Amino acid sequence: MSEQILFKVTVDGITIEVPAGTTILQAARQIGGQVAPPAMCYYSKLKGSGGKCRTCLVEVSKGSEKDPRPMPKLVASCRTTVMDGMEVKNITSEKVVDARAGVVEFLLLNHPLDCPICDQAGECHLQDLSFDHGKSKTRFEFQKRTFKKHDLGKNIQLHMTRCILCYRCVFTADQLTNKRVHGILDRGDHAEIATHIEKSLDNEFIGNVIDVCPVGALTDKTFRFKNRVWFLKPMDAHRDCPTCSGRVTLWNRGDEVYRVTARKDEWGEIEDTPDGQPGWICNTCRFDKKDASDWVIEGPRAISRASVISQGHYAGNVGTTKPTETFLAVNGGRAPHLLMDIHDESEVNKPNIHLGQIHGPSHGDTFENKIEKA
Amino acid sequence: MGVKLLLDKANVPGIRTYEVYRREGGYRAVEKALKEMTTDAIVEEVKKSGLRGRGGAGFPTGMKWSFIAKPEGVPRHLVCNADESEPGTFKDRYLMEFLPHLLIEGLIISSFALGSNDTYIYIRGEYAWIPDILEEAINEAKAAGWLGKNILGTGFDCNIHVQRGGGAYICGEETALIESLEGKRGNPRIKPPFPAIQGLWMRPTVVNNVETLAAIVPIINMGGDEYAKIGVGKSTGTKLISACGNINNPGVYEIDMTITVEEFIYSDEYCGGIKDGKKLKACIPGGSSVPILPANLLLTTAKGEPRYMNYESLSDGGFATGSMLGSGGFIVLDEDQCIVKNTYTLARFYRHESCGQCSPCREGTGWMEKILQKIETGKGEMSDIDLLWDIQRKIEGNTICPLGDAASWPVAAAIRHFRDEFEWHVKNPELSQTSNFGLQHYADPIHVPA
Numbered sequence: 001m002s003e004q005i006l007f008k009v010t011v012d013g014i015t016i017e018v019p020a021g022t023t024i025l026q027a028a029r030q031i032g033g034q035v036a037p038p039a040m041c042y043y044s045k046l047k048g049s050g051g052k053c054r055t056c057l058v059e060v061s062k063g064s065e066k067d068p069r070p071m072p073k074l075v076a077s078c079r080t081t082v083m084d085g086m087e088v089k090n091i092t093s094e095k096v097v098d099a100r101a102g103v104v105e106f107l108l109l110n111h112p113l114d115c116p117i118c119d120q121a122g123e124c125h126l127q128d129l130s131f132d133h134g135k136s137k138t139r140f141e142f143q144k145r146t147f148k149k150h151d152l153g154k155n156i157q158l159h160m161t162r163c164i165l166c167y168r169c170v171f172t173a174d175q176l177t178n179k180r181v182h183g184i185l186d187r188g189d190h191a192e193i194a195t196h197i198e199k200s201l202d203n204e205f206i207g208n209v210i211d212v213c214p215v216g217a218l219t220d221k222t223f224r225f226k227n228r229v230w231f232l233k234p235m236d237a238h239r240d241c242p243t244c245s246g247r248v249t250l251w252n253r254g255d256e257v258y259r260v261t262a263r264k265d266e267w268g269e270i271e272d273t274p275d276g277q278p279g280w281i282c283n284t285c286r287f288d289k290k291d292a293s294d295w296v297i298e299g300p301r302a303i304s305r306a307s308v309i310s311q312g313h314y315a316g317n318v319g320t321t322k323p324t325e326t327f328l329a330v331n332g333g334r335a336p337h338l339l340m341d342i343h344d345e346s347e348v349n350k351p352n353i354h355l356g357q358i359h360g361p362s363h364g365d366t367f368e369n370k371i372e373k374a
Numbered sequence: 375m376g377v378k379l380l381l382d383k384a385n386v387p388g389i390r391t392y393e394v395y396r397r398e399g400g401y402r403a404v405e406k407a408l409k410e411m412t413t414d415a416i417v418e419e420v421k422k423s424g425l426r427g428r429g430g431a432g433f434p435t436g437m438k439w440s441f442i443a444k445p446e447g448v449p450r451h452l453v454c455n456a457d458e459s460e461p462g463t464f465k466d467r468y469l470m471e472f473l474p475h476l477l478i479e480g481l482i483i484s485s486f487a488l489g490s491n492d493t494y495i496y497i498r499g500e501y502a503w504i505p506d507i508l509e510e511a512i513n514e515a516k517a518a519g520w521l522g523k524n525i526l527g528t529g530f531d532c533n534i535h536v537q538r539g540g541g542a543y544i545c546g547e548e549t550a551l552i553e554s555l556e557g558k559r560g561n562p563r564i565k566p567p568f569p570a571i572q573g574l575w576m577r578p579t580v581v582n583n584v585e586t587l588a589a590i591v592p593i594i595n596m597g598g599d600e601y602a603k604i605g606v607g608k609s610t611g612t613k614l615i616s617a618c619g620n621i622n623n624p625g626v627y628e629i630d631m632t633i634t635v636e637e638f639i640y641s642d643e644y645c646g647g648i649k650d651g652k653k654l655k656a657c658i659p660g661g662s663s664v665p666i667l668p669a670n671l672l673l674t675t676a677k678g679e680p681r682y683m684n685y686e687s688l689s690d691g692g693f694a695t696g697s698m699l700g701s702g703g704f705i706v707l708d709e710d711q712c713i714v715k716n717t718y719t720l721a722r723f724y725r726h727e728s729c730g731q732c733s734p735c736r737e738g739t740g741w742m743e744k745i746l747q748k749i750e751t752g753k754g755e756m757s758d759i760d761l762l763w764d765i766q767r768k769i770e771g772n773t774i775c776p777l778g779d780a781a782s783w784p785v786a787a788a789i790r791h792f793r794d795e796f797e798w799h800v801k802n803p804e805l806s807q808t809s810n811f812g813l814q815h816y817a818d819p820i821h822v823p824a
Contacts, residue, residue, distance in 0.1 A: 055733075
């Protein structure tokens with residue numbers, strides 16, 4: 001193999017070298033943190049995905065070393081490959097921040113916001129996205145579009161009202177199964193994911209559509225309303241499965257296995273198995289093996305401390321040690337996005353310390369102590 | 375009387391049949407192109423002619439042709455975009471219905487120039503009777519030896535296939551058209567790669583409008599330089615304008631792009647003035663998606679110069695005070711028309727036709743429609759007007775294909791130029807249901823800063 005050509009690309013002032021053919025989004029993910037644009041429809045393991053949700057729009061302020069002209073419009077970073085010397089602005093561009101706020105608003109227009117009764121809550125990409133970029137109020141004052149719930153086979157339920165039409169499940173069925181029986185019907189804001197006349201999805205790998213769904217549109221019927229994800233303890237486990245890799249995450253409470261999912265990385269995507277293949281899991285592993293004795297448990301799964309699932313319980317990886325880092329450190333240098341900053345609200349609520357500097361989960365004592373000290 | 379290159383024979387009885395078309399000098403351009411010219415020479419001639427795409431965007435055709443990739447052993451395709459669905463545009467229908475052989479002739483030359491052995495005409499589903507006319511013309515041309523194998527002994531094979539669409543506006547976007555032609559759902563593709571590199575069945579493809587391809591015939595007959603002498607500046611040749619709305623003579627007119635907008639509206643040769651002696655209020659000069667202009671800005675530019683019917687003059691002043699020639703769908707509105715209702719109708723159209731692939735267009739078009747309906751039915755608030763402005767701003771430029779822009783421009787322009795009419799609707803919810811805002815100051819001479 002000849003030597004790989006490396007391109008220099010600068011995202012938000014941070015320069016990195018990536019192989020030619022890498023997309024802007026993948027390059028930004030290598031830098032990590034807030035530099036990586038959010039992605040609702042792009043899924044690196046699914047060929048052809050991306051470009052649809054427009055949350056990953058970035059500004060290219062310099063095309064390349066050879067042709068330094070900026071690109072006239074914002075581009076979808078998930079589908080635009082880097083050029084040598086390219087300069088990209090993500091959160092440092094006002095245009096991007098403005099457009100992204102717009103996209104989030106559009107995505108939430110017809111979304112029911114029924115998080116309190118949604119099984120995806122806590123691991124929902126749309127929740128994260130609206131937390132980071134959304135507003136606390138809506139300007140939409142009309143009736144939202146709704147659909148009836150549909151059962152797609154005995155294990156998967158489709159709640160179309162929540163769908164953001166990312167097409168990930170369509171690509172999954174195309175690429176993992178030999179025959180796709182669901183797709184997009186109709187167009188525009190009344191488009192829907194559907195099987196043509198109530199067919200069931202019964203391929204052995206179709207359960208993966210639940211894992212790729214960024215919202216709660218496709219949910220696991222064996223887990224529906226059983227528990228909240230942040231009450232469960234994720235454990236890495238494996239079993240000798242004849243059809244798939246058998247490498248999964250078990251979601252336990254006590255010894256009881258509540259649900260089984262594939263292992264997901266920090267971007268919410270399926271992790272690769274050691275041999276470099278995407279770790280899709282089969283329906284048997286996902287829906288039928290709900291007994292701890294079916295599995296060899298490897299240990300607790302590392303969950304990002306920023307996630308609500310960790311609930312402060314998973315410092316390091318194991319145990320329930322009280323965390324010592326500040327929220328800023330845990331959250332990659334990112335201050336908490338507060339809907340209402342208590343510093344500005346009244347004289348009473350004026351701790352002389354920024355919330356981001358408070359060590360660990362804060363409670364009343366934290367504030368009192370700090371104020372007294374100050 | 376202006377120059378006519380496309381419609382000069384339109385009134386000859388029986389021109390639809392091969393015999394009459396041939397007798398009137400048809401297929402001479404094919405003979406000239408295939409026997410006397412190389413493919414590069416044809417592309418060069420089209421470049422010299424300065425012909426710009428007649429579908430709406432106005433991209434130079436010769437340049438588009440020169441972009442097509444020519445990898446060894448991979449077939450190339452020419453696709454004729456006859457999915458003319460822009461509200462107010464019906465020039466291609468006229469051309470295909472009355473002069474089918476002109477299109478076929480243009481297609482043969484263009485296929486030869488681009489090396490396309492299988493050329494497709496993608497026609498919108500609503501034009502139900504036209505595919506039959508085209509297919510009959512194709513069969514006649516084939517019987518006379520202009521299509522099929524080894525045309526005129528040059529060794530060039532060409533077949534033209536007519537494909538009916540399902541009636542979706544979005545399939546007029548070139549990559550959505552290609553998807554639809556492949557038998558898939560008509561969703562626009564994410565570019566790059568552009569069709570010139572990977573188009574139909576991942577082969578290099580050129581997609582051109584019907585009128586563009588028909589214009590190839592006079593270019594070959596008279597030569598690119600001669601063609602470029604007609605018109606003005608970068609608007610060369612002739613353009614078909616489909617005029618409709620509140621005018622005395624709606625119809626398809628061929629203009630040579632040197633006449634003023636005023637002449638086009640009021641001359642008896644063209645629109646023949648506003649119907650029932652009323653006054654001109656506004657006009658959408660290039661198909662529903664281009665910005666609407668009030669009468670004063672339509673007839674004169676912001677600099678106070680008369681506006682001409684060509685690409686540059688109509689877009690003079692950018693979107694702040696100008697518009698676009700677009701596809702040539704000239705929609706005239708008289709003093710009795712309500713701009714809010716008109717904008718609502720357009721927003722409803724775009725909401726219905728959005729493919730739903732990318733979120734700003736899918737959700738934004740529906741939202742704009744609902745707000746416009748609210749204002750139109752007398753339930754609007756002042757903040758709704760600013761909200762509309764903000765929504766269109768967040769759709770424009772952030773979508774995969776130009777449908778998002780097409781949906782936001784009419785709303786933006788209506789608010790930009792007719793904001794007081796929107797405000798009148800909000801302030802007079804009851805009155806606005808029974809009467810119209812009227813002409814007001816929209817035809818007053820514009821103040822030109824010295």
